[in-house]
Amino acid sequence: MAILRRYAAEIAVTVAVIAGSVAASLGDGAETSRNAAVGWVCVALACAALFLRRRFPLPVTIFTAVCCAIYYPQTDPDGFVLLAFAFALYNNASTGRIRSAAVVAAASMGGVAIGELGAGASRQVDNFAFLLMAGWFIALVAVGAVTYYRREAERTKEAEAQRRATDERLRIARELHDVLGHNLALINVQAGAALHGKDPAKAEEALTTIKKTSKEALRELRATLGMLRQADTPSLARVAELAESAGAHGLTVRTEIDGTATELPPDVEHAAFRVVQEALTNVARHAAANTVVVRIGYTPHDVSVQIDDDGRGGTAEPGNGIRGMTERAEALGGELTAAAREDGGFRVRARLPLRVRK
Numbered sequence: 001m002a003i004l005r006r007y008a009a010e011i012a013v014t015v016a017v018i019a020g021s022v023a024a025s026l027g028d029g030a031e032t033s034r035n036a037a038v039g040w041v042c043v044a045l046a047c048a049a050l051f052l053r054r055r056f057p058l059p060v061t062i063f064t065a066v067c068c069a070i071y072y073p074q075t076d077p078d079g080f081v082l083l084a085f086a087f088a089l090y091n092n093a094s095t096g097r098i099r100s101a102a103v104v105a106a107a108s109m110g111g112v113a114i115g116e117l118g119a120g121a122s123r124q125v126d127n128f129a130f131l132l133m134a135g136w137f138i139a140l141v142a143v144g145a146v147t148y149y150r151r152e153a154e155r156t157k158e159a160e161a162q163r164r165a166t167d168e169r170l171r172i173a174r175e176l177h178d179v180l181g182h183n184l185a186l187i188n189v190q191a192g193a194a195l196h197g198k199d200p201a202k203a204e205e206a207l208t209t210i211k212k213t214s215k216e217a218l219r220e221l222r223a224t225l226g227m228l229r230q231a232d233t234p235s236l237a238r239v240a241e242l243a244e245s246a247g248a249h250g251l252t253v254r255t256e257i258d259g260t261a262t263e264l265p266p267d268v269e270h271a272a273f274r275v276v277q278e279a280l281t282n283v284a285r286h287a288a289a290n291t292v293v294v295r296i297g298y299t300p301h302d303v304s305v306q307i308d309d310d311g312r313g314g315t316a317e318p319g320n321g322i323r324g325m326t327e328r329a330e331a332l333g334g335e336l337t338a339a340a341r342e343d344g345g346f347r348v349r350a351r352l353p354l355r356v357r358k
Contacts, residue, residue: 007051013087014047021079039075042067046084053091058100061088065108072124073115086140093144096152101144105137174274174324185285187213209248216245234273236264236296236305243294246280252291253280259298268352271328272296272305275336278321279307279348287311287346302334306349313340325350 004011021043025033033039046067053060064085071081085108093101112133116125125133187210243253264272276294283289289311297304322338325348329336334352341347 009087010047010050010053013050013084017043017047017080017083019080020083021081024077024079027077034076035074039071039079042071042075043079043081046071046081050084050088053088057088057092057095058097058104061085061092061101061104064088065104068108069111086136089137090140090144093141094147094151096148098141098145098148101141105141109134109137170327174328177321177324184217185281187217212248213245234277235269236261236272236276236303238273239276239294239296242277242280246284246292251280251284251289254291254293256293256295257298258295261296262298264303265354268303268332268354271332271334271352272303272350274328275305275325275348275350276307278325282321282348283307283309283311283346287313289345300354302351302353304349304351306347308341308345308347310345313344313346315340322348 021039025036046064049060049063049067064081065088068081068085072078089101089105092104109130112125112130116130191206191210239255243255246253280292280294283292287309289309291310293306293308295304295306295308297306322336325338326336329350329352332352333355334350336348336350338348339346
């Protein structure tokens with residue numbers, strides 16, 4: 001059954017060609033068949049060649065044209081071998097070989113014209129039939145070309161859908177990393193303080209902070225998984241919340257604004273917030289810092305966020321955090337740098353244009 005489905009078109013054309021040729025032979029009882037063996041060999045070869053059309057579309061088209069060139073001048077009565085050539089011609093154009101299909105069609109019509117001119121008064125194809133055949137061939141090439149371009153458009157659409165799905169998966173992965181990484185890192189710091197501390201009051205304070213942070217993590221996780229555009233979507237207006245959260249874990253966070261704060265595109269504001277969040281998470285986990293300065297700069301063309309700490313500095317270890325921040329910035333046509341400062345500590349700086357570069 002699989003073979004029948006795969007070669008359904010070839011089988012249908014073969015049946016039509018053979019049935020038409022048999023009907024032509026039986027319906028022409030008054031005349032004696034001329035070169036019948038040659039005719040049936042051409043029918044068999046042309047039909048058999050069609051089963052190779054997927055692998056060799058152009059050679060099959062040329063081969064069926066040659067079979068027609070032998071069949072019609074040399075045999076009587078005329079059968080339906082031309083149908084095999086027509087199918088091969090359409091197939092060739094539908095695979096994107098439109099120019100070669102047009103050349104073969106033109107060459108075939110040229111061969112018919114030369115043959116008819118040499119036949120003199122015994123022409124087999126009159127002017128009307130000649131024009132009808134030419135129009136048929138043109139239509140076959142045109143329909144094949146339309147079929148090809150429609151398939152290409154569908155493939156392009158599918159590829160674009162797959163690309164968007166991949167981008168969305170990466171975006172969700174970054175969101176999950178930012179949400180869980182930030183909050184779990186702070187929970188880990190507080191849990192360590194509660195576990196190793198000897199002051200019951202500080203331990204209770206740490207546990208309270210863990211409860212608050214875990215609740216915030218669950219809230220953001222639900223929002224991320226739900227893909228909801230809510231009023232509390234991450235934005236620079238919530239940087240104060242990040243500063244307060246980091247302050248509860250022993251960091252002194254100061255926020256500075258350069259320029260006049262303006263309304264930003266949602267994707268730009270979202271990315272800027274996540275950069276600040278990830279940078280503060282890295283400071284809490286790795287920097288051993290006391291003070292962090294978050295500087296947000298507004299210009300008519302872009303917005304920048306810069307996070308400076310007074311920690312140990314050094315070279316940043318490669319990981320999902322910095323890579324995720326870089327991907328966010330570059331996706332919007334911006335840039336991100338993360339490196340140690342000359343006067344000590346570490347700096348993360350992202351510049352995000354307000355319009356994505358084409």
